[in-house]
Amino acid sequence: MDLRKLFLILVPYSWLLALFLIPFAIVLKIALSDYAIAIPPYVPTLDGIGNWSDFKTFLSELDFENFIFLTEDELYWRAYLSSAKIAFLSTLMTLLVGFPLAYAMARAASEWRPTLMMLAILPFWTSFLIRVYAWKSILSQEGYLNQVLLWVGVIDSPLMILNTNTAVYIGIVYTYLPFMVLPVYAALEKLDDTLLEAAEDLGCSRFQAFWLVTVPLSKPGIIAGCFLVFIPALGEFVIPSVLGGSDTLMIGKVLWEEFFSNRDWPVASAVAVILLLLLILPIVLFQRNEQKQREAEK
Amino acid sequence: MAFDSGSAAFAPWEDPGQKPLISFKSVTKRFGNFTAIDNLTLDIFEKEFFALLGPSGCGKTTLMRMLAGFEAPSEGTIMLDGQDIGPIPPNKRAVNMMFQSYALFPHLSVADNIAFGLKRSDMPKSEIAGRVEEMLSLVQLSQFASRRPHQISGGQRQRVALARSLAKAPKLLLLDEPLGALDKKLRQETQFELMDIQEKTGTTFVIVTHDQEEAMTVASRIAVVNHGKLVQVAPPDRIYEAPNSIYVADFIGDVNIIKGLAKPESDNRYAIQWCENHAPIIGTSQHAFASDDICHFAIRPEKVSITRDRPTDRTNTMQGKVLEIAYLGNISTYHVELPTGQVIKAQQANNRRISRRSFTWHDSVWLSFTDTAGVLLSQ
Ligand SMILES: Nc1ncnc2c1ncn2[C@@H]1O[C@H](COP(=O)(O)OP(=O)(O)OP(=O)(O)O)[C@@H](O)[C@H]1O
Ligand SMILES: [Mg+2]
Numbered sequence: 277m278d279l280r281k282l283f284l285i286l287v288p289y290s291w292l293l294a295l296f297l298i299p300f301a302i303v304l305k306i307a308l309s310d311y312a313i314a315i316p317p318y319v320p321t322l323d324g325i326g327n328w329s330d331f332k333t334f335l336s337e338l339d340f341e342n343f344i345f346l347t348e349d350e351l352y353w354r355a356y357l358s359s360a361k362i363a364f365l366s367t368l369m370t371l372l373v374g375f376p377l378a379y380a381m382a383r384a385a386s387e388w389r390p391t392l393m394m395l396a397i398l399p400f401w402t403s404f405l406i407r408v409y410a411w412k413s414i415l416s417q418e419g420y421l422n423q424v425l426l427w428v429g430v431i432d433s434p435l436m437i438l439n440t441n442t443a444v445y446i447g448i449v450y451t452y453l454p455f456m457v458l459p460v461y462a463a464l465e466k467l468d469d470t471l472l473e474a475a476e477d478l479g480c481s482r483f484q485a486f487w488l489v490t491v492p493l494s495k496p497g498i499i500a501g502c503f504l505v506f507i508p509a510l511g512e513f514v515i516p517s518v519l520g521g522s523d524t525l526m527i528g529k530v531l532w533e534e535f536f537s538n539r540d541w542p543v544a545s546a547v548a549v550i551l552l553l554l555l556i557l558p559i560v561l562f563q564r565n566e567q568k569q570r571e572a573e574k
Numbered sequence: 575m576a577f578d579s580g581s582a583a584f585a586p587w588e589d590p591g592q593k594p595l596i597s598f599k600s601v602t603k604r605f606g607n608f609t610a611i612d613n614l615t616l617d618i619f620e621k622e623f624f625a626l627l628g629p630s631g632c633g634k635t636t637l638m639r640m641l642a643g644f645e646a647p648s649e650g651t652i653m654l655d656g657q658d659i660g661p662i663p664p665n666k667r668a669v670n671m672m673f674q675s676y677a678l679f680p681h682l683s684v685a686d687n688i689a690f691g692l693k694r695s696d697m698p699k700s701e702i703a704g705r706v707e708e709m710l711s712l713v714q715l716s717q718f719a720s721r722r723p724h725q726i727s728g729g730q731r732q733r734v735a736l737a738r739s740l741a742k743a744p745k746l747l748l749l750d751e752p753l754g755a756l757d758k759k760l761r762q763e764t765q766f767e768l769m770d771i772q773e774k775t776g777t778t779f780v781i782v783t784h785d786q787e788e789a790m791t792v793a794s795r796i797a798v799v800n801h802g803k804l805v806q807v808a809p810p811d812r813i814y815e816a817p818n819s820i821y822v823a824d825f826i827g828d829v830n831i832i833k834g835l836a837k838p839e840s841d842n843r844y845a846i847q848w849c850e851n852h853a854p855i856i857g858t859s860q861h862a863f864a865s866d867d868i869c870h871f872a873i874r875p876e877k878v879s880i881t882r883d884r885p886t887d888r889t890n891t892m893q894g895k896v897l898e899i900a901y902l903g904n905i906s907t908y909h910v911e912l913p914t915g916q917v918i919k920a921q922q923a924n925n926r927r928i929s930r931r932s933f934t935w936h937d938s939v940w941l942s943f944t945d946t947a948g949v950l951l952s953q
Contacts, residue, residue, distance in 0.1 A: 468675075468677070470673055470675055470677040471677050471679060473642075473644050473664070473673070473677065474671075474673060474677035474678075474679070475679075475690070476643075476663070476664040476665045477642055477643075477664050477665070477669075477670060477671050477691075478665075478670065478690050478691030478694055478738070478742070479665050479691055479694030479695055479742075480665055480694055481665055484694070488690075489679060492681045493680065493681055495681075572680075572724070
């Protein structure tokens, strides 16, 4: 391998090393440490290690206690499960909302498409936090949604939406919608209209043609969109803590509480490490999907 | 048809009692303010092999798409089997189309592409596999059944598209340049297959092609289209031997056009005054020309003989000098310059070896043709 190639590969890898592997190593080290009333709140630390035997004692003090603790307290595995359920269901809902949107965008007259595309990504231009807080004033009992529903006469008394899981679903679907719409749109836009004509010519109704041609051909986009929503939704922390209630159990929230309320950094780190390990599977699947798609396009 | 060996010639268009299968009635198609099909009236009969020939952009595909149901005429009606097909959606028409761009489903294998239409029909599941197999062997793609479209060559894709449109054995089959990407040998084989299928199934074919030879080989009638209008509709031999305009004569095959003034002699014989100090060309015409009408004498190069000495048994002779020789293997085309500066093409079969050929560049030669060899055209 010549030097140029080596250099080109070195750049992204050192980036990865600096921004992912080193922080991960630090978190892992904390997860293997013990809680202590100190600054930082764990022992042992790497401070003051001067020679090899110091380092050996340091290593001998690391253990898997925190990970074992995670399996003993049912709060944690229930939080992981409930996060997975919420992430899965909200991914499904995002797909149900996002697919028709992407479809309409792809079918729109070509002069409208850039505008529609901009509208889809417009929310990214303001702070995510502000948008989530805005939902509070929409969903609360005196909020706009309840006012409209009362005014229309659909309901007699205000609904309790804020501080429930429903609000969390709404928040996640709203926040991650562009991540679903964009890849699905990209797949649908490439779709050749003559394929639908060919399907109709061969005896398909419009709906059958959609089901047998449009859907399979947008599958790579659908899969990409689902992963792009599911992966961040699984570790989501802001949405459940702002919109969710006390009974909303999500691992991101647990993580936050361990770090900042309990100040138990080692347990919090262990929670984070497990979350990361759980995410590796969908991330690998996602990469495989992308790879397959690239090969098919060759 | 070029290979028609049947007893009575197949010519339903000459029989006024015959009902056409397809009938375009004053059909106009506009895209915005562009007129793609211009007030077109045309009858196509059952079991015909109807070829559409014309330059790029003349409206051939548009005509097909109206038959398949993807475009509605802006004006006029299209009848299929005596029924106005305007309101019938594409999936309810007994018509299948092979798309110019093939439109193969990229997510399905070759076999599944071919089976696609069959699965939507009422064919029992057990018979579908057999039919697909039959189609695959017809287009010689049996060993590629499980490949995806992007894993086969362009010509193979074209054959899959052809097989897919044939699979349902529709009443009317529309083929938009079905054989363009095939090599000559495979194309000829497929042409004969198509004619064979047509003979066996009695399917009516409408085929678009840019290849005149192909149209000549397969078609019962050829329609020459230009700017969304029909210029001439006739059997291949009539199109070739009796074109109705310079456009058709020039579009199909090679032709010499000599402009002159018509001088009626007797019956349908005319003397064509084409050059002041040269004897007029004697020709015949089915159409009447008045004295001194401007006319164009059109003659195919292969009807012009080329000899070293002046022939005595031909009505028309003219002397010239060989300007250029185009060697095409089986035949050669000689470009002969007349003293008037006009260049006439004459064709001769190369039945001798090239080294023993009698004429070469700058030779003085005689061109000759009979009085019935050419046609007189007014425009
Ligand atoms: N959807 C459309 N919108 C606007 N113009 C169109 C449309 N479809 C076809 N045309 C125009 O109509 C004319 C006829 O097109 P058509 O596709 O029928 O040509 P064609 O004879 O099949 O040509 P080719 O031999 O190149 O395939 C062309 O000038 C084309 O630009
Ligand atoms: Mg075309």
